[in-house]
Amino acid sequence: MSENNVNAYLLLTCPDQNGIVAKITQFIYQSGGNIIALDEHVNQNQEFFSFRVVWNMKNSNIPASELHAAFEPLAKEFMAHWRIEFSGQKxxxxxxxxxxxxxxxxxxxxxxxxxxxxxxxxxxxxxxxxxxxxxxxxxxxxxxxxxxxxxxxxxxxxxxxxxxxxxxxxxxxxxxxxxxxxxxxxxxxxxxxxxxxxxxxxxxxxxxxxxxxxxxxxxxxxxxxxxxxxxxxxxxxxxxxxxxxxxxxxxxxxxxxxxxxxxxxxxxxxxxxxxxxxxxxxxxxxx
Amino acid sequence: MSENNVNAYLLLTCPDQNGIVAKITQFIYQSGGNIIALDEHVNQNQEFFSFRVVWNMKNSNIPASELHAAFEPLAKEFMAHWRIEFSGQKxxxxxxxxxxxxxxxxxxxxxxxxxxxxxxxxxxxxxxxxxxxxxxxxxxxxxxxxxxxxxxxxxxxxxxxxxxxxxxxxxxxxxxxxxxxxxxxxxxxxxxxxxxxxxxxxxxxxxxxxxxxxxxxxxxxxxxxxxxxxxxxxxxxxxxxxxxxxxxxxxxxxxxxxxxxxxxxxxxxxxxxxxxxxxxxxxxxxx
Amino acid sequence: MSENNVNAYLLLTCPDQNGIVAKITQFIYQSGGNIIALDEHVNQNQEFFSFRVVWNMKNSNIPASELHAAFEPLAKEFMAHWRIEFSGQKxxxxxxxxxxxxxxxxxxxxxxxxxxxxxxxxxxxxxxxxxxxxxxxxxxxxxxxxxxxxxxxxxxxxxxxxxxxxxxxxxxxxxxxxxxxxxxxxxxxxxxxxxxxxxxxxxxxxxxxxxxxxxxxxxxxxxxxxxxxxxxxxxxxxxxxxxxxxxxxxxxxxxxxxxxxxxxxxxxxxxxxxxxxxxxxxxxxxx
Amino acid sequence: MSENNVNAYLLLTCPDQNGIVAKITQFIYQSGGNIIALDEHVNQNQEFFSFRVVWNMKNSNIPASELHAAFEPLAKEFMAHWRIEFSGQKxxxxxxxxxxxxxxxxxxxxxxxxxxxxxxxxxxxxxxxxxxxxxxxxxxxxxxxxxxxxxxxxxxxxxxxxxxxxxxxxxxxxxxxxxxxxxxxxxxxxxxxxxxxxxxxxxxxxxxxxxxxxxxxxxxxxxxxxxxxxxxxxxxxxxxxxxxxxxxxxxxxxxxxxxxxxxxxxxxxxxxxxxxxxxxxxxxxxx
CATH class of the missing domain: 3.40.50.170 (Formyl transferase, N-terminal domain)
Incomplete structure (x- = not known):
């Protein structure tokens, strides 16, 4: 799927809770994505969780055009502010x-x-x-x-x-x-x-x-x-x-x-x- | 479990494959651990994957003393070199x-x-x-x-x-x-x-x-x-x-x-x- | 004169005018001093001249104890603020x-x-x-x-x-x-x-x-x-x-x-x- | 002398001896030059003395074109390698x-x-x-x-x-x-x-x-x-x-x-x- 041979960038913030990283990386894994980079940060005083993960979509079973919709339920569960960007989209x-x-x-x-x-x-x-x-x-x-x-x-x-x-x-x-x-x-x-x-x-x-x-x-x-x-x-x-x-x-x-x-x-x-x-x-x- | 109120440090290297992060963070999530820091690195030429994750074990359902044994099957699946350290173990x-x-x-x-x-x-x-x-x-x-x-x-x-x-x-x-x-x-x-x-x-x-x-x-x-x-x-x-x-x-x-x-x-x-x-x-x- | 085998440090500031460096270094030369370091700075707006010179007194024909008095006339000519320090005087x-x-x-x-x-x-x-x-x-x-x-x-x-x-x-x-x-x-x-x-x-x-x-x-x-x-x-x-x-x-x-x-x-x-x-x-x- | 309103840069190296700085700055002073910057360095092991001095020639009584000849006797006395450059000479x-x-x-x-x-x-x-x-x-x-x-x-x-x-x-x-x-x-x-x-x-x-x-x-x-x-x-x-x-x-x-x-x-x-x-x-x- 050459249209999919791009990297996806997810930037997400939400109230801190257990399992966010597990659930998001599980989502990526099941979609066929290969994680290239990931990092998180918890602002402990404010319980503000931030996450950035980059994955390659070459073997993704979700087209880039449908990724936003596919991820939305998980984001809602976390009450997150988030966006997904793609390489090539200047x-x-x-x-x-x-x-x-x-x-x-x-x-x-x-x-x-x-x-x-x-x-x-x-x-x-x-x-x-x-x-x-x-x-x-x-x-x-x-x-x-x-x-x-x-x-x-x-x-x-x-x-x-x-x-x-x-x-x-x-x-x-x-x-x-x-x-x-x-x-x-x-x-x-x-x-x-x-x-x-x-x-x-x-x-x-x-x-x-x-x-x-x-x-x-x-x-x-x-x-x-x-x-x-x-x-x-x-x-x-x-x-x-x-x-x-x-x-x-x-x-x-x-x-x-x-x-x-x-x-x-x-x-x-x-x-x-x-x-x-x-x-x-x-x-x-x-x- | 006050004996568990420590941080665990997992350092792991293995041949790169999809799903490693998802499976490890899932393991931590299910154990009741709260991830504090994580980072990965792939040496692309050599397909050498490195991972470091730190989590708090305050609410862990696995005692520190049993964590090594509990994690071992996953590590074997990845053919990983790995070790787990604990805060407080100087x-x-x-x-x-x-x-x-x-x-x-x-x-x-x-x-x-x-x-x-x-x-x-x-x-x-x-x-x-x-x-x-x-x-x-x-x-x-x-x-x-x-x-x-x-x-x-x-x-x-x-x-x-x-x-x-x-x-x-x-x-x-x-x-x-x-x-x-x-x-x-x-x-x-x-x-x-x-x-x-x-x-x-x-x-x-x-x-x-x-x-x-x-x-x-x-x-x-x-x-x-x-x-x-x-x-x-x-x-x-x-x-x-x-x-x-x-x-x-x-x-x-x-x-x-x-x-x-x-x-x-x-x-x-x-x-x-x-x-x-x-x-x-x-x-x-x-x- | 072993008592003289010290370095003298002159720090001097005065209104800028021509010839200050020439006259001071001439003074040092005639005293038998060997200059080790010197630097000047002119704050052009304020016409404020600053000078630092360090010289070795091993062959000086002026004892350290008399240097201050010997230099004073020149300093007065420049209307300078100045002081002389010696190595060894901690x-x-x-x-x-x-x-x-x-x-x-x-x-x-x-x-x-x-x-x-x-x-x-x-x-x-x-x-x-x-x-x-x-x-x-x-x-x-x-x-x-x-x-x-x-x-x-x-x-x-x-x-x-x-x-x-x-x-x-x-x-x-x-x-x-x-x-x-x-x-x-x-x-x-x-x-x-x-x-x-x-x-x-x-x-x-x-x-x-x-x-x-x-x-x-x-x-x-x-x-x-x-x-x-x-x-x-x-x-x-x-x-x-x-x-x-x-x-x-x-x-x-x-x-x-x-x-x-x-x-x-x-x-x-x-x-x-x-x-x-x-x-x-x-x-x-x-x- | 507008032709003279330039800065002269003297770069000089010679065997170390007493009085070099005094004699050169005296030369500049007598020529009507105003020193802008000067610094020296002695490579003590090799007794190699280096000197750089910059002066403004606005009030110089030596034209830039004659400065080289005027300085030459002093340079010979020191057995120096030297050159004089002028601002404006790109x-x-x-x-x-x-x-x-x-x-x-x-x-x-x-x-x-x-x-x-x-x-x-x-x-x-x-x-x-x-x-x-x-x-x-x-x-x-x-x-x-x-x-x-x-x-x-x-x-x-x-x-x-x-x-x-x-x-x-x-x-x-x-x-x-x-x-x-x-x-x-x-x-x-x-x-x-x-x-x-x-x-x-x-x-x-x-x-x-x-x-x-x-x-x-x-x-x-x-x-x-x-x-x-x-x-x-x-x-x-x-x-x-x-x-x-x-x-x-x-x-x-x-x-x-x-x-x-x-x-x-x-x-x-x-x-x-x-x-x-x-x-x-x-x-x-x-x-």
């Missing part, structure tokens, strides 16, 4: 940029190397500056200049465009605008931002200037889901690099670019590989 | 040292902090120098001076002592003697060494001098199981630190001590937590 | 502790290894718990229990004790009391603290709990000079380690101990090697 | 590539960001595959296919091309050919390579496969000057990343690309900033 990603190109270039380079199983049908910006990069990759580039007055209207157009293109994920690749709560609500846990500091340090504007003035010995970058509270969303990935008193603010900006690129790139890969479950203010990133 | 560890104290001190400090679930019934050395440290911790310290002539005889006495004390694991904490093949054979995959380089670079003697002369920009340390080939055993853990041209050989020795301490300490913790499976020249260290 | 360090022993043990271990050129004439605590460690190292251990009522009085006694012992540096090795402004004023830029977070993130109490709740992917530790603003003093050294969603708060506490030990140990070594100049809210740590 | 760099584009893309991206003070007049390859990238940056791309038979002849043409373009530095950005000794001799300490392992581990071909088979827990990359001994030249920069047993050889190749990019990029920046002095098998990389 997530559709919209990149938002402003004037800095480094994060965009990094993502597009990896996209061309096929590091991600994603599709990038469009790039959205509040400035025309990076259009040439989109052109070089034959990706449509839409400019929506934002002012205080037109913000609501422009965001409505952006959302319409995202809906039209069936966008699964929005990546803010140094997009220098704060999104409205209604935008965030429309893409809850589906908007990834890169902030150029080691959060929770240095929220808000000019984090490298803040870092210089505080005299830290390392700078960082943080990729997180966007929530209504600026720079407060669940963190997906962080990294740091060592600096010294010799580094000026321009040095920090230049060095920090390398961090921003790699941290956002990793966060996107975790999302593309269906590794992330959001648990309140925290993320579970399965290995 | 591994018995013998530390071997020579004259450097830093790795020994680090392990004893963590041992006193109860970071490890181990027992250290004895310390063995080819020199009397570190006896005062053993004394301060009330651990018997046995000196076996080694010469070319007496090596076989002394090692035989050491092995007898290890047997007498039911030693599960030997930790070479900068022990400056090469063990004989017969010693290694007697404790196959049960002897952990710390080598003061980033293996496979700088095998053998004086690795910091070698590192200085080669002009590397980072030094490392490697903890590995001891095999008959010097510094060639399966690697458990490694780490590095950055150095510069300013660092002299004494600087490297001093800085490297911090690496040796932390790398050996981590390797021992992985062993104490039953996380390691040896797969030929490689280790699987479950997360 | 800085006198008082360690303050409460109940956690890991930072104290780390410092004492390195002290015994002669990693630092310091003297530790006393350990001060608000609790008797760690006296056995001080005893094992034959270091007097003074207990000053602190309450809201007696704090001023007890601190006065502590300061008297520090003065009596000619203490140059106070190291707060997880000392769980906030020092009064008058104490801090008495030892301005001479009190080093270790805070168990990556500052400026998670100031104040329970930083590991804060880190867990914020869901960061790395934890850190920061060593800084103590000022009147809690956890706001000039940072000397920081480091981080990666964590995952699996780490509970006790895991963070346990793992973080390793960070606290190494970060405080490094900060102390920089101080002992006369590498640090405080520049407002920042430190210059010469390489 | 080093001319030739990039050699084969089929992998990641290191080339990284360098070109930074080149376009003006991170380097270099000029890239040409790219040379033994394959036509990456011509489109050179075209997109308007850099001439020369293809010299290499066989055992034509190697000497093709290299001669390459060298002629390098000479014609006044090339100062050759960067092998994953160039999959070993250069002949005569080529290396022609550009002694002027050819930078990136090797995809943490040298001295895994020299030669397929280092990621070697790393997988050895079971290391970290992979690395090393940038070094090319000498006649394969992968044995003086190391400029190294870095590593953590891997696990889950990583397959393709995973290592993919992850390792990120290391290769950053390590080669850093090595090139050190060269572009005149920070490197080669000392036998080691490099001094001034901070």
């Amino acid at each position: 997530q559709r990603v919209a990149i938002f940029v402003s004037k800095y190109d480094h994060c965009l270039q990094e993502i597009l380079w990896r996209y061309n190397m096929n590091e991600y199983e994603i599709e990038i049908p469009l790039i959205i910006s509040n400035h025309p500056d990076l259009k040439h990069i989109a052109d070089a990759h034959n990706i449509p580039y839409h400019v929506f200049p934002i002012t205080k007055e037109n913000k609501q209207e422009q965001e409505a157009k952006e959302i319409a465009l995202l809906k039209e293109h069936d966008i699964d994920l929005v990546v803010l690749a140094r997009y220098m605008q704060v999104l409205s709560p209604s935008f965030i609500e429309a893409y809850r846990n589906k908007i990834i931002n890169i902030h150029h500091s080691f959060l929770p340090g240095f929220v808000g504007g000019n984090p490298y200037k803040q870092a210089y003035e505080r005299g830290v010995k390392m700078i960082g970058a943080t990729s997180h889901f966007v929530t209504e509270d600026l720079d407060e969303g669940p963190i997906i990935e962080q990294d740091i690099m060592r600096i010294t008193h010799k580094d000026t603010i321009p040095d920090l900006i230049r060095k920090g670019r390398d961090l921003e690129r790699i941290v956002l790139a990793r966060a996107l890969s975790y999302k593309a590989e269906h590794r992330i479950i959001v648990d309140g203010t925290r993320t579970i990133v399965f290995d | 591994q018995r560890v013998a530390i071997f040292v020579s004259k450097y104290d830093h790795c020994l001190q680090e392990i004893l400090w963590r041992y006193n902090m109860n970071e490890y679930e181990i027992e250290i019934p004895l310390i063995i050395s080819n020199h009397p120098d570190l006896k005062h440290i053993a004394d301060a911790h009330n651990i018997p310290y046995h000196v076996f001076p080694i010469t070319k002539e007496n090596k076989q005889e002394q090692e035989a006495k050491e092995i007898a002592l290890l047997k007498e004390h039911d030693i599960d694991l030997v930790v070479l904490a900068r022990y400056m003697q090469v063990l004989s093949p017969s010693f290694i054979e007697a404790y196959r995959n049960k002897i952990i060494n710390i080598h003061h380089s980033f293996l496979p670079g700088f095998v053998g003697g004086n690795p910091y001098k070698q590192a200085y002369e080669r002009g590397v920009k980072m030094i490392g340390a490697t903890s590995h199981f001891v095999t008959e080939d010097l510094d060639e055993g399966p690697i458990i853990e490694q780490d590095i630190m950055r150095i510069t041209h300013k660092d002299t050989i004494p600087d490297l020795i001093r800085k490297g001590r911090d690496l040796e301490r932390i790398v050996l300490a981590r390797a021992l913790s992985y062993k104490a937590e039953h996380r390691i499976i040896v797969d030929g020249t490689r280790t699987i260290v479950f997360d | 800085q006198r360090v008082a360690i303050f502790v409460s109940k956690y022993d890991h930072c104290l043990q780390e410092i004492l271990w390195r002290y015994n290894m002669n990693e630092y050129e310091i003297e530790i004439p006393l350990i001060i605590s608000n609790h008797p718990d760690l006296k056995h460690i001080a005893d094992a190292h034959n270091i007097p251990y003074h207990v000053f229990p602190i309450t809201k009522e007696n704090k001023q009085e007890q601190e006065a006694k502590e300061i008297a004790l520090l003065k009596e012992h000619d203490i140059d540096l106070v190291v707060l090795a997880r000392y769980m009391q906030v020092l009064s402004p008058s104490f801090i004023e008495a030892y301005r830029n001479k009190i080093i603290n270790i805070h168990h977070s990556f500052l400026p993130g998670f100031v104040g109490g329970n930083p590991y709990k804060q880190a867990y709740e914020r869901g960061v992917k790395m934890i850190g530790a920061t060593s800084h000079f103590v000022t009147e603003d809690l956890d706001e003093g000039p940072i000397i050294e920081q480091d981080i380690m990666r964590i995952t969603h699996k780490d509970t708060i006790p895991d963070l506490i346990r793992k973080g101990r390793d960070l606290e030990r190494i970060v405080l140990a490094r900060a102390l070594s920089y101080k002992a090697e006369h590498r640090i100049i405080v520049d407002g809210t920042r430190t210059i740590v010469f390489d | 080093q001319r760099v030739a990039i050699f590539v084969s089929k992998y584009d990641h290191c080339l893309q990284e360098i070109l991206w930074r080149y376009n960001m003006n991170e380097y003070e270099i000029e890239i007049p040409l790219i040379i390859s033994n394959h036509p595959d990456l011509k489109h990238i050179a075209d997109a940056h308007n850099i001439p791309y020369h293809v010299f296919p290499i066989t055992k038979e034509n190697k000497q002849e093709q290299e001669a043409k390459e060298i002629a091309l390098l000479k014609e373009h006044d090339i100062d530095l050759v960067v092998l950005a994953r160039y999959m050919q070993v250069l002949s000794p005569s080529f290396i001799e022609a550009y002694r300490n002027k050819i930078i390579n990136i090797h995809h392992s943490f040298l001295p581990g895994f020299v030669g071909g397929n280092p990621y496969k070697q790393a997988y088979e050895r079971g290391v827990k970290m992979i690395g990359a090393t940038s070094h000057f090319v000498t006649e001994d394969l992968d044995e030249g003086p190391i400029i920069e190294q870095d590593i990343m953590r891997i696990t047993h889950k990583d397959t050889i393709p995973d290592l190749i993919r992850k390792g690309r990120d290391l290769e990019r950053i390590v080669l990029a850093r090595a090139l920046s050190y060269k572009a900033e005149h920070r490197i002095i080669v000392d036998g098998t080691r490099t001094i990389v001034f901070d």
Whole structure:
């Protein structure tokens, strides 16, 4: 069944109880699936159980198209939130940029190397500056200049465009605008931002200037889901690099670019590989 | 059943086939066990399946003392190598040292902090120098001076002592003697060494001098199981630190001590937590 | 002149102008000194010049005892703040502790290894718990229990004790009391603290709990000079380690101990090697 | 003197003696130069003194064009090897590539960001595959296919091309050919390579496969000057990343690309900033 020669990714959360893993893996076994990876996590205080299992469906006796329906009774028994994804079904990603190109270039380079199983049908910006990069990759580039007055209207157009293109994920690749709560609500846990500091340090504007003035010995970058509270969303990935008193603010900006690129790139890969479950203010990133 | 309020650790390897996870987790579920952690790994080329699962036995209907027998039929079905360990059953560890104290001190400090679930019934050395440290911790310290002539005889006495004390694991904490093949054979995959380089670079003697002369920009340390080939055993853990041209050989020795301490300490913790499976020249260290 | 076979350390700051390095190195050359290390830093915005130079005095025609007077005219010409230290003149360090022993043990271990050129004439605590460690190292251990009522009085006694012992540096090795402004004023830029977070993130109490709740992917530790603003003093050294969603708060506490030990140990070594100049809210740590 | 508003970089090595720093900084002071950075290093065993000093010439009374002649008498007094470089005089760099584009893309991206003070007049390859990238940056791309038979002849043409373009530095950005000794001799300490392992581990071909088979827990990359001994030249920069047993050889190749990019990029920046002095098998990389 060549149509079935794909991997299935089940991500599931539910109140903790005995037997969940046994019943789910039994389900997979009986369907003819071959488990490739599995991991669980119990947030003991909250009795919140999370599970990720990946299996190959080459010999599955359930077609991919019927898997959701077949699994549903078990999920109901566990009162679970869950979803099943399939390899080959590329997530559709919209990149938002402003004037800095480094994060965009990094993502597009990896996209061309096929590091991600994603599709990038469009790039959205509040400035025309990076259009040439989109052109070089034959990706449509839409400019929506934002002012205080037109913000609501422009965001409505952006959302319409995202809906039209069936966008699964929005990546803010140094997009220098704060999104409205209604935008965030429309893409809850589906908007990834890169902030150029080691959060929770240095929220808000000019984090490298803040870092210089505080005299830290390392700078960082943080990729997180966007929530209504600026720079407060669940963190997906962080990294740091060592600096010294010799580094000026321009040095920090230049060095920090390398961090921003790699941290956002990793966060996107975790999302593309269906590794992330959001648990309140925290993320579970399965290995 | 308070006697059962322990965690069971199953480590299992076998030829890969479908249904292993389903059947094992079903076994645990039916026994009343509550899974705390599980992870698998398939070495696809060799079709070598590895599995680690930890479950709580508080509500188990199988006493710990009968678990081995209860699981055996399933293990036979999979033609598995396997073992079950229990929390509270402390591994018995013998530390071997020579004259450097830093790795020994680090392990004893963590041992006193109860970071490890181990027992250290004895310390063995080819020199009397570190006896005062053993004394301060009330651990018997046995000196076996080694010469070319007496090596076989002394090692035989050491092995007898290890047997007498039911030693599960030997930790070479900068022990400056090469063990004989017969010693290694007697404790196959049960002897952990710390080598003061980033293996496979700088095998053998004086690795910091070698590192200085080669002009590397980072030094490392490697903890590995001891095999008959010097510094060639399966690697458990490694780490590095950055150095510069300013660092002299004494600087490297001093800085490297911090690496040796932390790398050996981590390797021992992985062993104490039953996380390691040896797969030929490689280790699987479950997360 | 064997009494002169020492290294001199000059640390100097002054308004930037041309010729400072030339004149100072000319002074050293004419005195017969052999430069071992030198580094400068100009904080361009503030025109604040910092300089560190180390030279060997074996062939010096100025005795160590007269060096200060000999250099003074040049320093006055530059309107400099400056000091000269000599190798062999061990800085006198008082360690303050409460109940956690890991930072104290780390410092004492390195002290015994002669990693630092310091003297530790006393350990001060608000609790008797760690006296056995001080005893094992034959270091007097003074207990000053602190309450809201007696704090001023007890601190006065502590300061008297520090003065009596000619203490140059106070190291707060997880000392769980906030020092009064008058104490801090008495030892301005001479009190080093270790805070168990990556500052400026998670100031104040329970930083590991804060880190867990914020869901960061790395934890850190920061060593800084103590000022009147809690956890706001000039940072000397920081480091981080990666964590995952699996780490509970006790895991963070346990793992973080390793960070606290190494970060405080490094900060102390920089101080002992006369590498640090405080520049407002920042430190210059010469390489 | 606007023509003089540049920074001068002096790199000097000579047998160690007293007064070198004093005399050189005095020379700079008298010329009206303002020192921006300076550092020295003495390789004590070999009595090999290295010095780097950077000064601004805005108020210099010696024109840049006459600086070399003006400094020469002092250099002769020290029997020094030395050179003076000026900001604004871009080093001319030739990039050699084969089929992998990641290191080339990284360098070109930074080149376009003006991170380097270099000029890239040409790219040379033994394959036509990456011509489109050179075209997109308007850099001439020369293809010299290499066989055992034509190697000497093709290299001669390459060298002629390098000479014609006044090339100062050759960067092998994953160039999959070993250069002949005569080529290396022609550009002694002027050819930078990136090797995809943490040298001295895994020299030669397929280092990621070697790393997988050895079971290391970290992979690395090393940038070094090319000498006649394969992968044995003086190391400029190294870095590593953590891997696990889950990583397959393709995973290592993919992850390792990120290391290769950053390590080669850093090595090139050190060269572009005149920070490197080669000392036998080691490099001094001034901070």
